[in-house]
Amino acid sequence: MSHVSVNTALVRSESPSVQRVMLQVLVALLPGIVALYWLTGPGVLLNVVFACFFAVILECMVLVVRKKSLHGEGTDLSIVVAASLLALSVPPTLPFMHLLFGVLVLVLLGKHVFGGLGQNPFNPAMVAYAALFISFPQSMTLWFNPTELTSVSLLDTLKFKTEVVGQTLSHYPAWDAITKATPLEHLRTLKLNQETISVELANHTVSQAPWIIVSACFFIGGVYLLWRKVIQWQIPVTVIASFAIVSLVWATFGTNSIPNIGYSLFSGALIFGAFFIATDPVTAASSTAGRIVYGTGIGLLAFIIRYFGGYPDGFAFAVLLMNLCVPTIDYAVLKLSQP
Amino acid sequence: MSTVKPQRSGLLLSAAVLTCTLLIITVHWFSEPTIIAAQQKQLNELLDNLLPAKSADNNFKDNVVLIESEALGTLDAQRVYRAELNGEPSGAIITAVSTMGYSGDITLLIGIEYNGTIHAVRVLSHSETPGLGDVIETQKSDWIFKFDQLPTAALTNTYWAVKKNGGEFDRITGATITSNAVIKAVERASSWYRLNRDNLHGKKSVKLNQTIL
Amino acid sequence: MSKLLKKIERVVFNRGNNEAPFKFHGGLELAPNKLGLDKSIQTIPLPNELVIPLLNYHKQLLEPVVSIGDHVQKGQWLAHNLPCPANGTVRCLEEREVMQAQPLLTQCIVIDVIVSSKTAIPSGTSPTNNCNTISGYNDNDNSTNNLWLETLQQHGLTGLGGAAFPTAAKLQTWVNANNANTKKAVNTSQLATLIINAAECEPSIACDEALMQAHADEIVKGIELLKNRVQCERCVIAIEDSKPRAIAKIKLALEKQLTTTKTDTPIELLTIPTRYPSGAESVLIKIVTGQSIPKSKLPIDFGVVCLNVGTAYAVWQSYQGEPLTSRIISLTGPAMPNPCNVRVSFGTSIEHVLKSTGNESALKNYTIRAGGPLTGFPVRNMQLPVSSKTNCISAHTSNASATVAQPCIRCNACVDVCPEYLLPQQLHWHISAANWQQSRAQNLFDCIECGCCDVVCPSNIELSNYFRYAKAQLLELDWQEEQAKIAQIRYENRNKRLERLKAEREKEIAFRKSKLATKPAQGENNIADAIARAKARQRNKKKS
Amino acid sequence: MENSTNSNKSLLIEGLWTQNPGLVKLLGLCPLLAVSNSAVNAIGLGIATLFTLLVSNTLVSVFRHHIHTAIRIPLYVLIIATTVTIVELLMRAWFPGMFAALGIFLPLIVTNCLIIGRAEAFASRQSVKQAFIDGLAMGLGFFAVLLILGSAREIIGQGSWLSNANLLFGDLASTWKIEFFDRSNGVLLALLPPGAFIGLGLMLAVKNAIDASLKTKRDTVELLNQRNNQQANT
Missing domain, CATH: 3.10.20.600 (Ubiquitin-like (UB roll))
Structure with a gap:
């Protein structure tokens, strides 16, 4: 190595650091967490606390095994952010054992198998989400029914999240009443039964209201990140815009099996994902043009998977698929933009 | 090795082909009876589960008619195995298809007695979501046993649905579509049998080329 | 695509007149932190010894033209085009460390300084004579120009911006070209432009600003001289807007200059925003002309020459007969x-x-x-x-x-500040994996090592260090490859030579053999003849 | 090309570790990934492959002096196809359940590059004994990878080990099944195709890590030895 060194202290007043970036992301998540707590009960808090706790412990263990300094990677809060994102993506009813598996996948398969922070080609939280979704489809598509929520106490939730382990959910018929499928899962069920869904959709828009509030809270958090320049505008804007445009075109010229734009945008993980998942700098494209291509790709894939694919909400898969394309996008942009 | 002449190579190759063919023929010859017996045993195990023991004295596995009816899911010909006891019809095993599954068709075998009571239902093939819809397999859960001994003649139409939709069946958690698809297919096939049983048992049986289902 | 982008840029931000400069990608607004500008420039007293490295711009060792014990005069050559900074005696020739990022020992001339008033100019190569033959500004035929360039060379003029590129070499192709078209090797619509870089290269460095405050008149005269010699179509002096005093001084000097001489292409004063690294050559060219120079080309290929303001002053000094020694x-x-x-x-x-x-x-x-x-x-x-x-x-x-470097999280802060449109995080990735060729493919050599990426990196990674290291590695690899090629050619030539020799030898042997083959036949004949002769003799004897 | 310097031990080490067909040469991955969803399936395919490899290697080596280069590939394929067909027929007759579980992958052994690869690269140039041992080593290496992957996937995916052993080992074996936890809590991902890829990837990583650490150890020992020698010399 040469002996030139940039004396950064001479020229920068406030030193940017990874910790600070991550802390801002955590702050931006708060409104969304509060909204989810209001909508789905204490399960979401349990998820966040549990996931973060185990993720940090596991991360430290891995760092010790890999003979890395705990001060560098251990304290940069990136693992806390990733674990929180996973905890917010999964249902609040998810049994602890399943969440633990998700955290294991996140830290080991999502991150450290590739060499740790900054080396992973795929968004670790989404890798864990996909693994959970494929492995435990029953518990991953089940949410508390908001209308029954008043009867669910913290104790009940804890009981559900621990006792159900080792048993099939269908053995707990009592829980059947207070749990239900997510709105998008429900929509898909309707579509497959080939019933006319327009009436259902009209009713559903009303029952959608709480979900719109959750999405709006995540939106506020995303705007905060934009304001603090933690994320750039290209990815969230293009994700949402491309999804909205395709939905609009399809709703106008296509069949009536697609709900209106408002419903489309504010249901599922779209807003949350556009601001918090797709913008993960490690796995997103680098250049401005690259980020636009990347975001557009995610929006289109999310639309295709949601309305034509095998899963009710394909945001995680859309992100993972576009993660795969990132090196190609970066290279192509570089080649095209330079003389 | 290059000293070997081409003619010799040809001869060698022919000889090798001949030897190998003979070898395979020999093995085939002495293993064929066992293979057929094994296949028959497999089939019998499956079919015998679908009708009550000692309810048939004919070789109902060969007593097959091909039925083309929308009631059995598709317009393709479906097999119906007819059982008889003392010359009287005693029941049938119906192959039915449901096109309303979560992903792709579900093929069912429905064993039904002459009086309309379902003896058992089994899934032959499906491509439902692993972990959700695939619990219709007997290995994965005992949900499919809910059809056992169901007296269909005494049931009203509203019975045939999951509880959530006003029916009497427990649904498979997270797989309402799959449950409904199977329930509806069984309902249609059993009502079709009750309407057409006399006509069905009067038909001439067909000879099937394959014995495997 | 790149052309299209450029076109759009031209249409959307149509700048490039002397009012508003072009924008460049990236860069940072850093606090200027200029100190000591209130004091006038002092010349510090000469030290007891001076150490002059015998190394030119191309890192080649120079052959000294003086020997140990010689008395040397200020301005006299120590080696080819290397003027001596002061009067003194050559003490020794030895290896000394020179000022460079990577420690380097090289041959240096050490001079014991003699602080005395005028001593007689010793005979020998003294370059100072030539400039007397250069007459007024407008005398511009080729022979005068060549003489002028030679003087610049002999006065040891190098760029004073930091890279120390020989000034005469930079100007060479331009000066002798008669019309504007031949000044542009690459076909562009660019005017033949001379840019004087008065944007200080970095925050806290103030040498150019101090120079402008003290010697604005001389600088302008130097620029005027350069402008007339190279016959450019446009001449710009670019100063950052954070230097109002220097701008005022230069403006005044320019006005003064205009009153004394009449010209078609007046020197433009361009005030540019203070944004690091606007002082870097490629960036400044972009700011002034809108033209980005790829690393494979030189500015001169686009009809642009960029000189530091200090160099312009040195040119004027040289015109006055003063070599560049301080x-x-x-x-x-x-x-x-x-x-x-x-x-x-x-x-x-x-x-x-x-x-x-x-x-x-x-x-x-x-x-x-x-x-x-x-x-x-x-x-x-x-x-x-x-x-x-x-x-x-x-x-x-x-x-x-x-501070300890943390792993890169690819936050792209470095991409946003890179003035050369590079992807520093991607380069860092490839270099960490020792993927040298990949980093070259990602235009590593376009990096101007401005250090902007280091400043913004939240993980405290010393990115520009990685890039310097990778460049060195690549140059080393190229050198090895070249050596291998040379060795290959040498080997092939040797083989050819050996074959040729062998063929010749065989020919020779074959020739000798053929000779031998004919000889025995002759020999036999001889013998047979001799026998015949002997027999004949005997017969004759018998007969007789 | 005949050399008998390869000791039996080194051949076995090659097949099981240094040249392992599943982890180093990455041959025959299609059946390896598809069939390794349970330990019993893995054992079934492993045995079938091992048997085929043994027979084809031995036969190819026996006839190696009589086979002209032009017809060697058709002959190898003939030998392998015959062996596989016989294995298939025998399995259909006596292990019908196993045959049903393995499905298309049993006849597909014919196209397993491992077998024709060993025939071409090794058996056609070595003595019968060597070829036999190589077939055994390679077959066991493949078998081991299959078994480990199959066991891991079965344990993680459905919480049991050696389920359905009766398909292969007769009705007595139906009690062999070891249950770790309830099937409904299994990680389904492990049973599905992506689980096979992830599992194999992790096995590769572990093997490379072991090799790397062994190499460092060996290098350190060598370095120490060198230093000792130098000190001894001085």
């Missing part, structure tokens, strides 16, 4: 007791510079850096000699870049 250096930094800008002879040690400016205490207590906060490097040996590249010496309380 430069202005900023003494600055938070820990410098007496920050100022001083004129220092080349070859003076850092220790002497600091001692003679009342900054002796900085030597003991603090870290000393050569160069600015971004492209400079820490210096440990205080005996290192000042060269034309040294624009700044700064003192700091501690080395703040000692």
Whole structure:
């Protein structure tokens, strides 16, 4: 190595650091967490606390095994952010054992198998989400029914999240009443039964209201990140815009099996994902043009998977698929933009 | 090795082909009876589960008619195995298809007695979501046993649905579509049998080329 | 695609007149931190010894033309095109460390300075004579121009911006071209432009600003001279807007100049926004002309020549018969007791510079850096000699870049500030994996090592260090490849030669054999003849 | 090309570790990934492959002096196809359940590059004994990878080990099944195709890590030895 060194202290007043970036992301998540707590009960808090706790412990263990300094990677809060994102993506009813598996996948398969922070080609939280979704489809598509929520106490939730382990959910018929499928899962069920869904959709828009509030809270958090320049505008804007445009075109010229734009945008993980998942700098494209291509790709894939694919909400898969394309996008942009 | 002449190579190759063919023929010859017996045993195990023991004295596995009816899911010909006891019809095993599954068709075998009571239902093939819809397999859960001994003649139409939709069946958690698809297919096939049983048992049986289902 | 982008840029931000410069991608707004500008420029006294490295721009060793014990005069050559900074005696020729980021020992001439008033100019190569033959500004035929360039060369003129590229070499192709078209090797719509770089290369360095405040008239005269010699279509002096005093001085000098001479292409004064690294050559060209120069091309290919303002002054000095043997250096930094800008002879040690400016205490207590906060490097040996590249010496309380580097999270902050449209995080990735060729494919060699990426990196990664290292690795690899190729050619030639020799030898042998083959036949004949003759004789004898 | 310097031990080490067909040469991955969803399936395919490899290697080696280069590939394929067909027929007759579980992958052994690869690269140039041992080593290496992957996937995916052993080992074996936890809590991902890829990837990583650490150890020992020698010399 040469002996030139940039004396950064001479020229920068406030030193940017990874910790600070991550802390801002955590702050931006708060409104969304509060909204989810209001909508789905204490399960979401349990998820966040549990996931973060185990993720940090596991991360430290891995760092010790890999003979890395705990001060560098251990304290940069990136693992806390990733674990929180996973905890917010999964249902609040998810049994602890399943969440633990998700955290294991996140830290080991999502991150450290590739060499740790900054080396992973795929968004670790989404890798864990996909693994959970494929492995435990029953518990991953089940949410508390908001209308029954008043009867669910913290104790009940804890009981559900621990006792159900080792048993099939269908053995707990009592829980059947207070749990239900997510709105998008429900929509898909309707579509497959080939019933006319327009009436259902009209009713559903009303029952959608709480979900719109959750999405709006995540939106506020995303705007905060934009304001603090933690994320750039290209990815969230293009994700949402491309999804909205395709939905609009399809709703106008296509069949009536697609709900209106408002419903489309504010249901599922779209807003949350556009601001918090797709913008993960490690796995997103680098250049401005690259980020636009990347975001557009995610929006289109999310639309295709949601309305034509095998899963009710394909945001995680859309992100993972576009993660795969990132090196190609970066290279192509570089080649095209330079003389 | 290059000293070997081409003619010799040809001869060698022919000889090798001949030897190998003979070898395979020999093995085939002495293993064929066992293979057929094994296949028959497999089939019998499956079919015998679908009708009550000692309810048939004919070789109902060969007593097959091909039925083309929308009631059995598709317009393709479906097999119906007819059982008889003392010359009287005693029941049938119906192959039915449901096109309303979560992903792709579900093929069912429905064993039904002459009086309309379902003896058992089994899934032959499906491509439902692993972990959700695939619990219709007997290995994965005992949900499919809910059809056992169901007296269909005494049931009203509203019975045939999951509880959530006003029916009497427990649904498979997270797989309402799959449950409904199977329930509806069984309902249609059993009502079709009750309407057409006399006509069905009067038909001439067909000879099937394959014995495997 | 790139052309389209450029076109759009041209249409959307149509700048490039002298009112509003072009924008460049990336860069940083850094606090100027200029110190000591209130003091006038002092020339520091000559030290007892001067150390002059015998190394030219291309890192080739020069052959000294003086020997140990010789008396040398200021301006006299020590080696080809290397003027001596002061009168003195050549003490020795030895290996000394020179001021460079990577420690390097090289042959240096050490001179004992004799501080005495005028001594007679010794006979020998004395370049100062030539300039007398150059007459007025407008006398512009080729022979005068060549003479002028030769003088610049002999006066040891190099760029004073930091890279120390020989000035005459830079101007060579341009000066002798008669019309504007031949001045542009690449077919562009670009005007043949001479740019004077008065944007200080880095924050806290103030040598150019100090120079402009002190010598605005001479600078303008130097520019005027350059402009007339190279016959450009446009001549711009670009100054950052953070230097109002220097701008005022230059403006005044320009006005004065206009009253004395009449010209079609007046020198434009372009005030550019203060945004690091606007002082870098490629960036400044972009700001002034809108043209980006790829690394495979030289600015001159696009009809542009960029010279430092200090160089313009040196050109004027050279015209006055003064060789380039000293430069202005900023003494600055938070820990410098007496920050100022001083004129220092080349070859003076850092220790002497600091001692003679009342900054002796900085030597003991603090870290000393050569160069600015971004492209400079820490210096440990205080005996290192000042060269034309040294624009700044700064003192700091501690080395703040000692923070531990964390893994890259690809936040793209570096992409946003890179003036060369590079993807530093991607390069870092490839270099960490020792993927040298991949980093070359990602245009590593376009990197100007401005250090912007280091400043913004939240993980404290010293990115520009990685890039320097990778460049060195690649150059080494290229060199090895070249050597291998040369060896291959040598080997093939040797084989050919051996074959040829073998063929010749065989030919020779074959020839000899054929000769031998015919000889025995002759021999037999001879024998047979002899026998015949003998028999004949016997027969004759018998007969007789 | 005949050399008998390869000791039996080194051949076995090659097949099981240094040249392992599943982890180093990455041959025959299609059946390896598809069939390794349970330990019993893995054992079934492993045995079938091992048997085929043994027979084809031995036969190819026996006839190696009589086979002209032009017809060697058709002959190898003939030998392998015959062996596989016989294995298939025998399995259909006596292990019908196993045959049903393995499905298309049993006849597909014919196209397993491992077998024709060993025939071409090794058996056609070595003595019968060597070829036999190589077939055994390679077959066991493949078998081991299959078994480990199959066991891991079965345990993680459905919480049991050696389920359905009766398909292969007769009705007595139906009690062999070891249950770790309830099937409904299994990680389904492990049973599905992506689980096979992830599992194999992790096995590769572990093997490379072991090799790397062994190499460092060996290098350190060598370095120490060198130093000792130098000190001894001085």
